[in-house]
Amino acid sequence: MSSWAEERKCGAGVTRGPSDGRTGARGGAREVDGRINGSAGNGSWPWLPGHRSCPGIALALLVVDEARSYRGGVTPSAAPSGPSAPGLDIPAVTVAPGSTATTSLTVRNDSDIVEAYSLEVVGDCAPWATVEPPRVSLYPGTSETVTIRLEPPRSPGTRPGEIPLGVRVLPTEQPESVRVPETTVHVEEFRELHTELAPRRRRGWLRGRYRLAVRNLGNTSVQVGFTPGQAGEELRFGFSPAKPKLEPGESAEVRLRVRTGKPVWFGSPVVWPFTVDTTESGDQEEARRDEARRDETPVRPPLDAEFVQIPVFPKWLLAVLAALLALLLAWFTLVRPVVRSAAKEAATQAVQARPTPGGAQDGQSPGTGSGGGKDTQPDGNKGAQPGSSPGATPGTDGDGTSAGAGQSSATIDLKTSGGASKAGTYKVPQDRVFAITDIVVANFQGDEGVLTITFGDRKITTIALETFRNQDYHWVTPIKITENDAVTVNVTCAKPGTPATGRQAQVCHEVLNVSGVLSPTRQ
Numbered sequence: 001m002s003s004w005a006e007e008r009k010c011g012a013g014v015t016r017g018p019s020d021g022r023t024g025a026r027g028g029a030r031e032v033d034g035r036i037n038g039s040a041g042n043g044s045w046p047w048l049p050g051h052r053s054c055p056g057i058a059l060a061l062l063v064v065d066e067a068r069s070y071r072g073g074v075t076p077s078a079a080p081s082g083p084s085a086p087g088l089d090i091p092a093v094t095v096a097p098g099s100t101a102t103t104s105l106t107v108r109n110d111s112d113i114v115e116a117y118s119l120e121v122v123g124d125c126a127p128w129a130t131v132e133p134p135r136v137s138l139y140p141g142t143s144e145t146v147t148i149r150l151e152p153p154r155s156p157g158t159r160p161g162e163i164p165l166g167v168r169v170l171p172t173e174q175p176e177s178v179r180v181p182e183t184t185v186h187v188e189e190f191r192e193l194h195t196e197l198a199p200r201r202r203r204g205w206l207r208g209r210y211r212l213a214v215r216n217l218g219n220t221s222v223q224v225g226f227t228p229g230q231a232g233e234e235l236r237f238g239f240s241p242a243k244p245k246l247e248p249g250e251s252a253e254v255r256l257r258v259r260t261g262k263p264v265w266f267g268s269p270v271v272w273p274f275t276v277d278t279t280e281s282g283d284q285e286e287a288r289r290d291e292a293r294r295d296e297t298p299v300r301p302p303l304d305a306e307f308v309q310i311p312v313f314p315k316w317l318l319a320v321l322a323a324l325l326a327l328l329l330a331w332f333t334l335v336r337p338v339v340r341s342a343a344k345e346a347a348t349q350a351v352q353a354r355p356t357p358g359g360a361q362d363g364q365s366p367g368t369g370s371g372g373g374k375d376t377q378p379d380g381n382k383g384a385q386p387g388s389s390p391g392a393t394p395g396t397d398g399d400g401t402s403a404g405a406g407q408s409s410a411t412i413d414l415k416t417s418g419g420a421s422k423a424g425t426y427k428v429p430q431d432r433v434f435a436i437t438d439i440v441v442a443n444f445q446g447d448e449g450v451l452t453i454t455f456g457d458r459k460i461t462t463i464a465l466e467t468f469r470n471q472d473y474h475w476v477t478p479i480k481i482t483e484n485d486a487v488t489v490n491v492t493c494a495k496p497g498t499p500a501t502g503r504q505a506q507v508c509h510e511v512l513n514v515s516g517v518l519s520p521t522r523q
Helices: 284-293 315-353
Strands: 007-009 014-016 057-060 093-095 101-109 115-122 129-132 135-138 143-150 161-171 182-187 193-198 201-204 207-216 222-229 235-240 251-260 270-281 303-309 368-370 406-417 421-427 432-442 448-455 458-464 470-481 486-495 507-520
Touching (some): 101 115, 193 270, 406 421, 432 448, 458 470, 470 507
Antiparallel strands (some): 007 014, 129 143, 161 182, 222 270, 448 486
């Protein structure tokens, strides 16, 4: 193949072809339409890499009258034509996200050979713009119209405003003659909010808390506002934050607090339904367009929720209070009088069964005691000391006091020198049986030694004196001592103690009181 010698005079529009004499060789000078040397081929766009205006391609743009989008028809402006036109510019196109707009581009082969052209959309519109068909083959002097389809997605990533669009037309045989017609696509704004209210139902005494999740699915920043609604005026609402601003694709969580004016003390729960409307607004420049687009904006249904106000005191508490009140009334009106009457009758019977003084048989005391001590009262029938049983004759140092039939008690008062042992006794009278139920031992000085208590020939207990000051024993089943048997207290004094006066005593001093029922052996 012979080499080509080609000289181009782009300013004059003259081309000289090779002079190899082949059939169909491109020779001779021809005048090129001035539209080819327009501004579209001066390398002003970044995707047009320094090409030259060359003959062989003439491009013309025809805008299809039927081009339209979901929100209105496309109204491109006509491109200038004629020898003085700067070039072939694609008119501006307006398209709304989620809709489709189309325009057309006419490719004409002004060369003298068959040429194939590849068409490709370049620029920011390339992801959602296509050329149909993407490749055409033309005979010399023929043309074909291709369709440019614009389908921007309805998503936050589709930014609004003016976006450059270029169609690169690349000849297969003459790639250096590439052309890139250009235009501007105006992408409209759209607003779309996605809101969720959770939970839809709250229970509480006075207030309830909810969460509002808001996401901006539009392609422009908006400021979100909230409008609560209720049939009455019983509820108060608070949003935090009150008016969040969201960029495209941004989400926010808003706290909603609902509060009632007064509590419900008793009864059934009260249901308060309410709604929340969500509105959005743009900047001040868009405020004028908001009114025009209000009719086109789809109606967003409000979010429904309810607050269930529960009573402070539940129903079962009323039933419990009523039952307690009934029990109190029954106690004061029925049970208490019966109990008091029974107590009075028992007290009366006890008083009547108690024997009177002087009722002892044979005119003498029921029992006598011996313990080596002296009687503080020579005649036991003259009276009883305070605290003794009726008819009892008190004694000291082993002298006992007792009563006739019925309750009786005897006291043994025993004093023992240090290092010595001594016994005090109480003897059951003739024809008597002493049923002992209680004994009390007193070591009020804090003496040290050993104390032994014996009923008849039965040892009851042995106690170390230093382990107690007062000690008592009680029996549900009485211990019976027959006539002429004795209650014996044996004390071994190791060391006299110190009484409340603060001076150490000279002797050990212990007191034993025996209580029970003294009854005759024969009725």
